[in-house]
Structures are given as C-alpha cells and as structure tokens.
Amino acid sequence: MAAALQSPYRDVQVVYVRADRDDRALRWLEHRAREAGVSLERKEAGEIDALAEGSSHGGVVALVGDRHTVELADLLPTARPAFVVMLDGIEDPFNFGQAVRSLYAAGVDGLVLRPRNWLSAAATVARSSAGASELIPTAIVESAEAAARFFQEKGLAIACAAEEDSVPIHQADLTGSLFLLIGGEKRGITRSFLRQADLRLEIPYGRAFRQSLGVTAAAAILGYEVMRQRTGNKEVGD
Numbered sequence: 001m002a003a004a005l006q007s008p009y010r011d012v013q014v015v016y017v018r019a020d021r022d023d024r025a026l027r028w029l030e031h032r033a034r035e036a037g038v039s040l041e042r043k044e045a046g047e048i049d050a051l052a053e054g055s056s057h058g059g060v061v062a063l064v065g066d067r068h069t070v071e072l073a074d075l076l077p078t079a080r081p082a083f084v085v086m087l088d089g090i091e092d093p094f095n096f097g098q099a100v101r102s103l104y105a106a107g108v109d110g111l112v113l114r115p116r117n118w119l120s121a122a123a124t125v126a127r128s129s130a131g132a133s134e135l136i137p138t139a140i141v142e143s144a145e146a147a148a149r150f151f152q153e154k155g156l157a158i159a160c161a162a163e164e165d166s167v168p169i170h171q172a173d174l175t176g177s178l179f180l181l182i183g184g185e186k187r188g189i190t191r192s193f194l195r196q197a198d199l200r201l202e203i204p205y206g207r208a209f210r211q212s213l214g215v216t217a218a219a220a221i222l223g224y225e226v227m228r229q230r231t232g233n234k235e236v237g238d
Helices: 002-006 024-036 045-051 093-105 117-128 144-153 191-196 215-230
Strands: 012-018 039-043 060-064 083-088 110-113 138-140 157-161 178-183 199-202
Touching: 002 012, 002 024, 012 024, 012 045, 024 039, 039 045, 045 060, 083 093, 083 144, 083 215, 093 117, 093 215, 144 157, 144 178, 144 191, 157 191, 178 215
Parallel strands: 012 039, 083 110, 083 178, 110 138, 157 178, 157 199
Antiparallel strands: 012 060
16 A cells, blocks of 8 residues: 555555554554545445455555556666566466565566556555555566567667576676566467577576476566676676
C-alpha cells in the first residue's frame, strides 16, 4: 500500500482501514495518504474482508486505477550506462514478484514485459515484490526480439543466461549499457533471441549440478553481479 501511494505509475483513489486498527504503521500510512492527497476511510472488519484479495491484507485495502506503463525509451538514463531487464515467461506471480524485488534492489533502471494478463495478479505481485513492482518503471513490448532490436539500436549490449558458448558472469564486462533477458523455467530463451545476443552469461556453480537455478535466484545473482561491477567493489575477472 505504501508503495502504491509513493508510485507515479498508479492512481490511488481511496484507502480503507479497519475501524479498530491503531498502530505506528497505520499512522505512518495515514501520513503518506495525506501527502498524496488520498482520502483514508475507516470500515468494519467484514467490509475490509469483502473488498480484499486474500486474507493477508492486514486491515488495509485501497481502490486503485490501472498500472501505468512507459515507453521503452523512458527506461534509459541519460547520465550513466543503462541496465534494463526483461522478464519473459514467468508464470508464477510469486516468482515474478520476488524477481522484481531483487532487480529493483540491485538498481535496475527499468523492467520490460510482454503484453499478458500479469496485471490481474497485481496484489500478489506487489506483496511478493515488497512493493517494488509499483515503483519500478515498466514498459510493454510484443516480444523479446523486438525489445532487443530497439535497445541494440540505442547502443545497449544484449545479454541473456545460456548454457552454450557462455561466459561466467564474473569474467564478463557488465559495466556498459546492458539489456538483459531473464526467461522463465518452462520456456527459457528462444533460439532467435540467442542469435541476437551479444553476450551469453553463465552462473557458475560450486559443485557439479545439472539443473538450472530458479528464476528468482537467477535474477538476484545476475542483478547483483551487475551492481557489484558498476560500484567498483572488484575488478572484472577477480
């Protein structure tokens, strides 16, 4: 809820709070609502339950508008190398939200998605992302290949995780402008995208293990390796 109130990408119309709730977190939320010019109304517990999705609402729900998206060009910063990520083929909204959470914390400039009904699970995604899904700039594109063409024309290197002809992430130079595709567990990365990629990345393992990592772990590792290299903690290849 707090993230939605802070976000420029969603209109919050009214916040409903359980009538008997009174705590520090709620007082902070009331302050945020006033700052955002959003009215806050008290309702009985049964009314809150009827309005809410699921049972983990904590006595607070809101009426909100659709999530606003931006254009691909709006994801590119002007004063530093870009880091844009596309999540494609992730079916589970919890996995999707947790991947967004890690990427947002790692400093990703923007998120790219294909058009699909992921917005129907917005409440689940918002909770599992700890609000990051409401805050990260997001653009919609028809396909990963179309996104790659756009960002390649803008000078970004196109990257993805792959098993064949790949470079371990700590040996790759990820400090330049980068568009990274992270695929879901079922579909993975298409061959057509692999042909477009400038850089195929490998997440090294500490032992022999033939299975791929889940998308949430992969997103966190890839996002933080980019952040590590760009903040200069170690030289590439160390």
